Amino acid sequence: MHLSDNPATPAAATVSEWIRRAPKAVLHDHLDGGLRPATIVELARECGYTALPTEDPAELAVWFRDAADSGSLERYLETFAHTCAVMQTREALVRIAAECAEDLAADGVVYAEIRYAPEQHLEGGLTLDEVVVAVNDGFREGERRTGGRITVRTLLTGMRHTDRSLEIAELTVAHRDNGVAGFDIAGGEIGNPPARHLAAFQHLKRENCHYTIHAGEAVGAESIHEAVQVCGTERIGHGVRITDDIAEDGTLGRLASYVRDNRIALEVCPTSNLQTGAAKDYASHPIDELRRLGFRITLNTDNRLVSGTTMSEEFQHMVDAFGYGPEVFEEFTVAALEAAFLPLPERQRLVDEVVRPGYAAL
Numbered sequence: 001m002h003l004s005d006n007p008a009t010p011a012a013a014t015v016s017e018w019i020r021r022a023p024k025a026v027l028h029d030h031l032d033g034g035l036r037p038a039t040i041v042e043l044a045r046e047c048g049y050t051a052l053p054t055e056d057p058a059e060l061a062v063w064f065r066d067a068a069d070s071g072s073l074e075r076y077l078e079t080f081a082h083t084c085a086v087m088q089t090r091e092a093l094v095r096i097a098a099e100c101a102e103d104l105a106a107d108g109v110v111y112a113e114i115r116y117a118p119e120q121h122l123e124g125g126l127t128l129d130e131v132v133v134a135v136n137d138g139f140r141e142g143e144r145r146t147g148g149r150i151t152v153r154t155l156l157t158g159m160r161h162t163d164r165s166l167e168i169a170e171l172t173v174a175h176r177d178n179g180v181a182g183f184d185i186a187g188g189e190i191g192n193p194p195a196r197h198l199a200a201f202q203h204l205k206r207e208n209c210h211y212t213i214h215a216g217e218a219v220g221a222e223s224i225h226e227a228v229q230v231c232g233t234e235r236i237g238h239g240v241r242i243t244d245d246i247a248e249d250g251t252l253g254r255l256a257s258y259v260r261d262n263r264i265a266l267e268v269c270p271t272s273n274l275q276t277g278a279a280k281d282y283a284s285h286p287i288d289e290l291r292r293l294g295f296r297i298t299l300n301t302d303n304r305l306v307s308g309t310t311m312s313e314e315f316q317h318m319v320d321a322f323g324y325g326p327e328v329f330e331e332f333t334v335a336a337l338e339a340a341f342l343p344l345p346e347r348q349r350l351v352d353e354v355v356r357p358g359y360a361a362l
């Protein structure tokens with residue numbers, strides 16, 4: 001797997017210039033999985049966090065990618081203890097969100113939905129509301145610094161193994177007019193099925209609020225079935241194990257048909273899938289088969305630091321594995337905007353005024 005020293009900056013030798021310039025949209029990217037390594041080191045010094053595996057930013061980037069490259073989602077998630085440890089003050093959250101917007105914009109991302117779990121940022125005494133306001137302030141600052149080249153919205157994540165999801169769903173509704181676009185659940189999938197959080201999803205439905213669910217990453221089709229049919233999710237985080245319901249000859253089972261026919265977007269994150277064992281290698285990753293079968297596919301990073309990737313690098317991997325040209329990335333980008341938790345006129349404006357002209361100019 002390719003790796004650049006600073007995940008914020010794709011290695012020039014491997015990422016073609018047209019890929020970098022292509023307008024991109026990312027729906028699945030975790031704030032606490034995408035910090036700049038140098039920022040982690042600085043913040044750790046400031047807050048007295050001494051458990052970092054190294055204080056050298058380049059080594060730290062490599063450490064995250066390697067530690068997460070374990071074949072297990074649970075071990076992949078253990079690395080987040082180090083990022084969350086330095087994300088406990090308003091100043092840290094504002095800085096990290098602003099830098100996130102800058103890094104994405106530098107990579108050609110024009111629209112991003114960034115998710116994080118507010119409940120993981122309370123150790124320094126912030127309230128849930130203060131966490132959300134700090135992150136939103138950071139993103140507004142980041143958008144300003146990029147001259148408005150990027151639009152960022154957040155998704156508030158409830159952790160699957162805790163019992164705060166209804167509270168986080170309420171928090172989502174409370175901040176929906178201030179940069180929060182929706183809700184998600186994340187964390188270890190095994191033993192924590194989405195229906196445990198049904199009260200949260202029902203609250204969001206009643207409030208006409210958007211949500212997505214991580215499903216079909218570590219557990220197969222039954223987890224996707226529950227997320228779609230019991231919990232009523234609009235999109236699926238990962239969802240690659242929908243292939244459990246597709247026969248070798250490409251015949252779709254009932255669930256796979258339902259997901260495809262209802263245009264339920266899959267937030268596909270190839271590099272992350274290789275690390276957690278959800279896929280073997282890029283060439284055999286189901287993204288291409290699912291695309292050919294007509295699923296609504298979006299391409300995403302999941303965690304830029306932890307997975308040692310960027311949107312440009314994900315594009316490059318798809319070029320290398322499947323020979324995709326700009327027309328496929330335009331399709332993925334438009335699909336992401338069609339599935340974005342943004343009002344329709346804003347989505348249309350981004351497609352018509354930014355994405356289509358950007359691809360036409362490549």
Ligand SMILES: O=c1[nH]cnc2c1ncn2[C@@H]1O[C@H](CO)[C@@H](O)[C@H]1O
Nearest residue numbers: 030077080115116117157186187214
């Ligand atoms: O791919 C993933 N699957 C499940 N959970 C994840 C993934 N990536 C990150 N997180 C979890 O989401 C939390 C909030 O952002 C992170 O702290 C991490 O525990």
Ligand SMILES: [Zn+2]
Nearest residue numbers: 186214237302
């Ligand atoms: Zn994720």
